[in-house]
Amino acid sequence: xxxxxxxxxxxxxxxxxxxxxxxxxxxxxxxxxxxxxxxxxxxxxxxxxxxxxxxxxxxxxxxxxxxxxxxxxxxxxxxxxxxxxxxxxxxxxxxxxxxxxxxxxxxxxxxxxxxxxxxxxxxxxxxxxxxxxxxxxxxxxxxxxxxxxxxxxxxxxxxxxxxxxxxxxxxxxxxxxxxxxxxxxxxxxxxxxxxxxxxxxxxxxxxxxxxxxxxxxxxxxxxxxxxxxxxxxxxxxxxxxxxxxxxxxxxxxxxxxxxxxxxxxxxxxxxxxxxxxxxxxxxxxxxxxxxxxxxxxxxxxxxxxxxxxxxxxxxxxxxxxxxxxxxxxxxxxxxxxxxxxxxxxxxxxxxxxxxxxxxxxxxxxxxxxxxxxxxxxxxxxxxxxxxxxxxxxxxxxxxxxxxxxxxxxxxxxxxxxxxxxxxxxxxxxxxxxxxx
Numbered sequence: 540x541x542x543x544x545x546x547x548x549x550x551x552x553x554x555x556x557x558x559x560x561x562x563x564x565x566x567x568x569x570x571x572x573x574x575x576x577x578x579x580x581x582x583x584x585x586x587x588x589x590x591x592x593x594x595x596x597x598x599x600x601x602x603x604x605x606x607x608x609x610x611x612x613x614x615x616x617x618x619x620x621x622x623x624x625x626x627x628x629x630x631x632x633x634x635x636x637x638x639x640x641x642x643x644x645x646x647x648x649x650x651x652x653x654x655x656x657x658x659x660x661x662x663x664x665x666x667x668x669x670x671x672x673x674x675x676x677x678x679x680x681x682x683x684x685x686x687x688x689x690x691x692x693x694x695x696x697x698x699x700x701x702x703x704x705x706x707x708x709x710x711x712x713x714x715x716x717x718x719x720x721x722x723x724x725x726x727x728x729x730x731x732x733x734x735x736x737x738x739x740x741x742x743x744x745x746x747x748x749x750x751x752x753x754x755x756x757x758x759x760x761x762x763x764x765x766x767x768x769x770x771x772x773x774x775x776x777x778x779x780x781x782x783x784x785x786x787x788x789x790x791x792x793x794x795x796x797x798x799x800x801x802x803x804x805x806x807x808x809x810x811x812x813x814x815x816x817x818x819x820x821x822x823x824x825x826x827x828x829x830x831x832x833x834x835x836x837x838x839x840x841x842x843x844x845x846x847x848x849x850x851x852x853x854x855x856x857x858x859x860x861x862x863x864x865x866x867x868x869x870x871x872x873x874x875x876x877x878x879x880x881x882x883x884x885x886x887x888x889x890x891x892x893x894x895x896x897x898x899x900x901x902x903x904x905x906x907x908x909x910x911x912x913x914x915x916x917x918x919x920x921x922x923x924x925x926x927x928x929x930x931x932x933x934x935x936x937x938x939x940x941x942x943x944x945x946x947x948x949x950x951x952x953x954x955x956x957x958x959x960x961x962x963x964x965x966x967x968x969x970x971x972x973x974x975x
Contacts, residue, residue, distance in 0.1 A: 542575035543857050546606035547597075548628065549619035550583040553642050553669070555592035556842030557616060557849045562593060568850065572857040580606045591842060607632045614856055616849060617641040626650050633657045633665070638860075640852040642669035642845055648743035648759040651750075655870040662864040666852035671744040672697055672821045674844030675837040676851065681825060682751050683868060688827030690752040692792035694805075694974055697744045699819035699839045700728045700735035701767050701787040705804075706817040709775045709784065715768060727819055737766035738787065738802035745789035748823070749800055753793055753881065754873035758800070761883040765803035774896060774967065777938045778806050781922060783894075784814040785969065797882035799889050806894050806940075806971040813974065824974060832974075887947035892921065892971040895941065895953075898934035900961040906937065909962075912955045913941070916948040934963045940971060 545561070547554050561568065561578055569575045581594065582603040603619070606612055607628055615632040619625050620643055629646065632639050633654070641647065647654070647667050658665045668678045672695070681690065696702050700722055707718040719736065722728040734740040746759040767787050778785050783806040792799040807814045812834055816822040821839030826832045838844035859867050869875060899905045910920060924938040941949075953966045 540574050542577045543572075543613045543860070544577055544579045544611050545614045545616060545853065546609065546612040547578055547581040547616045547618060548603045548606060549617070550581055550590055550592065550594070551618070552591070552842045553845045553849065554581070554583075554616070554618040555590050556846035557618060558592035558594065558597070560843060560846040560850050561853070564850075568854060572854045574857055576853060576857060580609060580612065582606055603628055604631070607635060607637070612637060613860070614638045614640060614853060616853070617643060617646075618849070619643075620645075622646055622649060626654075629654060629665075630657055633661050633663055636661055636663060638664045638666075638856045640666045640849055640856065642667070642849055644670040644740070644743040644747065648746040648757055651747070651757045651870075655875070658870070659875055664856050664859060664867060665870060666856055667747070668852050669845050669848035671747050672823060672835070673837070673839040673841060674847040675821060675823065675835050675839065676848065677748070677823045677835050678751060679851070680833075680835055681748065685825065685827050685830060685833070688829045690793070691826045691828060692790070693748055693752055693823060693825045694788050694790045694813070694972065695745070695748065695823035696786055696813065696816050696821055697748075697789050697823065697839065698735055698738075698741045698787060699821060700732065701738075701741070702816065702821070703727050703819045704736070705767060705770065705775070705785055705787060708770070708772055709779065710817075712772055712776070714772055715770060736768055738764035741787065741789045741802045745791060745800060745802055748789070749791035749798065750871050752791060752825070753798055754871070754877065754879050755798065755881055755883075756878055757871075758883055761800055763801040763803070763886040763889070767804050769967065770804050770969070771967070773936070774894075774969065777896065777924065778894065778969075779809070780924070781806075781894075781938075781940060782809055783807060783971070784809050786814065786816075788972070790972065793881075794884070794890070796888060797884040799884050801886065801889060804969050806969055807974055811974055887945070887950065889946040890943055891946070892943045892973075893941045893949055894969040894971050895939045896967040897937050897956060898930060898932070898963045899937060899959075900963070901929060901935045902961055905935070905959075905961050908959055909937070909956055912952050916944070916952040918942070918944045918948060918952055932963065
């Protein structure tokens with residue numbers, strides 16, 4: 540049987556890692572796939588740049604379309620990233636009858652519905668395991684390994700940069716801005732870190748996970764995102780004192796009213812395994828009705844961890860090349876005509892518990908006024924810490940944990956608390972999940 544010919548678009552970190560893995564493990568991969576897999580062509584913006592991979596035997600070009608339009612290429616690996624021109628490259632490859640493997644979470648989250656529809660029309664596959672959580676095979680786990688379950692919820696640390704920052708803040712008592720600067724120096728964060736620290740990157744990944752978990756179309760525009768820029772060293776310390784840790788989580792939960800899609804800092808009990816995932820590592824916790832909670836842990840980025848997922852997709856495509864397109868594993872786990880129109884809830888309808896931190900004048904009755912406001916909005920208090928020592932501005936820190944309530948009730952209560960004359964500044968709110 541003749542070898543399957545692969546063309547690689549992009550020879551950066553992931554592209555270079557993929558070339559290395561495919562070459563180094565060629566014999567083992569051929570044993571698994573049933574056919575030899577050979578990279579014959581690759582594109583890069585600068586052909587003279589020093590690379591992490593050996594390109595011997597690979598024809599290089601600066602024009603991706605030379606690969607996309609090459610009739611000899613069976614599978615196109617899109618490892619450039621971003622959207623814009625890349626979307627057209629992928630659609631052209633599909634139109635040319637080529638299978639596509641991508642690590643591009645933004646492309647799938649924003650344009651996946653259209654891309655998968657075009658791929659189905661042409662009878663080709665678009666594989667995207669590497670788009671979420673790097674080397675962790677989480678998409679395959681949900682789409683195939685848990686296909687006998689009704690997924691109830693999932694929660695994931697799916698951005699390593701944010702996890703590194705929060706870990707350093709907890710372990711070393713450092714401030715957010717200080718750790719962010721180090722993350723940029725180490726290459727974990729971009730010069731513009733917005734996608735990482737504001738939750739956009741995690742939102743793209745959560746969009747994909749929720750779609751394959753619940754059988755809904757990709758809907759990034761309905762994901763609630765909140766970053767970690769307002770998390771202070773004090774919040775981290777208070778959370779620890781209360782038996783919790785702060786993680787930047789992507790959470791998708793199916794409720795009778797609809798589906799919650801949210802990315803935000805979250806207090807979780809320190810005893811949970813996922814609370815102990817530190818540094819740049821990723822982890823996803825998935826709760827199915829039959830299997831119960833399952834945890835998937837590993838490297839969320841990096842040349843070869845991500846290449847591991849890319850190559851696994853290539854092997855899957857090769858295995859399916861001679862199969863009936865109608866009987867392949869669906870792109871989003873459910874058959875295309877069976878995707879459900881389940882509503883995605885607005886943030887006001889989220890139900891969760893909360894950590895609240897406020898600063899007030901050291902006067903009698905302050906705490907009574909705050910608790911009265913919460914009670915008026917049917918919000919029960921789980922725990923209170925009232926610090927005797929005043930802060931550097933002469934105000935008394937008050938920390939509270941609440942029981943589960945509607946977000947819209949909490950919004951209204953916080954507005955009233957902030958309006959109290961003895962309360963100084965804004966109330967800092969962090970959502971709390973027990974993940975039990």
